[in-house]
Amino acid sequence: MRRNILTGLAAVLLLVSCNNNEKMLDSLADYNNAKEAKGYHFGDKLDLPKEVTDHAESISISFGDKETANLVVDPQFFGLGDNEVVFVIKTKNGETLNQDATINVFAKSPEQNLSYTILADYPHDPTFFVEGFLAEGNTIYESDGLKGASQLIKYTLGSTTPTMVKKQPADIFSEGCAIVGDKIYQLTYQNKIGFVYHKNTLEKLSEFPLPNVIGEGWGLTYDGKNLIATDGSKNLYFLDTDNPSKVVKTVSVAGNTETYDKLNELEYHHGFIYANVWFKPVILKINPETGEVVGKFDFTQITKENNQGNEENVLNGIAFKGENMLVTGKNWPKIYEVAIK
Structure with a gap:
């Protein structure tokens, strides 16, 4: 009888415990x-x-x-x-x-809506699927994607004829690029490798495996110390310039009410990272130390004017010409020079 009572009490305690859990x-x-x-x-x-x-x-x-x-x-x-x-x-x-x-x-402070004025526009070859976009004065370095059409090119702003072309093998899908001294570093989309070229000749100097944590190569820039890469996620990956296969640190990006993923083409300028967001007509201004989005540019109008009704032709190209920003997109017929207010 006592054993039955104890068994019953244990069952009750177990039931109470399960209910509480x-x-x-x-x-x-x-x-x-x-x-x-x-x-x-x-x-x-x-x-x-x-x-x-x-x-x-x-x-x-x-x-x-x-x-x-x-x-x-x-x-x-x-x-x-x-x-x-x-x-x-x-x-x-x-x-x-x-x-x-x-x-x-999320970031504590709301991101500012940043304004700009269009100063000029320049022709751009609409057959080029822009993935990486750089400027040194009036010289443009551009990495174009798609298998069978990928290339690294050099041309003068205002001209649609490249002065130098480095074609990629048919299986390569080129992505973001960055200048470090006299070298250009370039990512690939899903080939899991990156390339290093001589800036003046576009001669390929070497290649390197992408870090394992980076599933795909998207955007690339240089902050004076590290290369900074994106892979379509919310993360900025800081890479060792001497060994780009090594991740030095990772910073996640968010605004005041949302996480920003699909970070794409990048540009570093005066202590901030400017980033395209795939399929959004905006450019984010990011504090690279914290990942906080401090500001946002809205390029909806010029995106509509240049995507030719094709939603794949997204805003995707940021460079700086002095203090002015140059922007373009995939298969866009124009490059815009804008003054940031």
């Missing part, structure tokens, strides 16, 4: 879902529901290779944008519960 996880899921769109900012505290905290001995957040019991959004653990984490809850009755969650972290 289920309520804790449901409550945590509801909380996470409610916060996902609104997001957090660095320094915010995660105020978890009482259903969780009242029954938890300890709560920590796991990032896979690291874990913290500090329920504050600390940049030591969190990056801007979406952070895939696991809540690890040790209950007061000795059980361990895990729940996956996405914690979005």
Whole structure:
């Protein structure tokens, strides 16, 4: 009889424990879902529901290779944008519960809407599928994509005839490029390699494997110390110029209310990174130290005027001619010179 009573009590306790665990996880899921769109900012505290905290001995957040019991959004653990984490809850009755969650972290200050004035426009060969775009004075270096049509070219602003052409093998899809001293570094889309050329002759000097973390090559620029690459995600990858296969650091990009992924063609100018966003007629101004988007240019009108009704002909080309910005796009017939206000 006593054994039956003890067995019955154990079953009741187990049922209560299961119910408490289920309520804790449901409550945590509801909380996470409610916060996902609104997001957090660095320094915010995660105020978890009482259903969780009242029954938890300890709560920590796991990032896979690291874990913290500090329920504050600390940049030591969190990056801007979406952070895939696991809540690890040790209950007061000795059980361990895990729940996956996405914690979005946004920039504290809203990005400014930046204005500009169009000063001039120049002809551009509309057969060129622009992936990388550079300027040194009136000399343009351009990396054009598509298999069978990829090339690195050099021409004078205002002319549509290249003064120098480096054709790529038919299986290569060229992407972003950057100038470092007398060299041009160029990414490829899915070939997992990059090339190094002599700037004056476009002679290929060497090639290098892309870092494993970079799934695809998209944009590339140089900040005076590191090459900075994009791969279509929210990330900026800082690469060792002497060994571009090595990632020095990774910075995630976000604005005040959204994460920006599909970062594409890049340009570094006066301490900021300017980035195209694939399929959006905007150029972002990004603080490279934090990944915060501090400003945004809207080029909707000139995109409509130049994409010839083809949505694939996106805005994708940023360079600087002195203090003025040059912008163009894939298969666009024009390059625009704009003064930033």
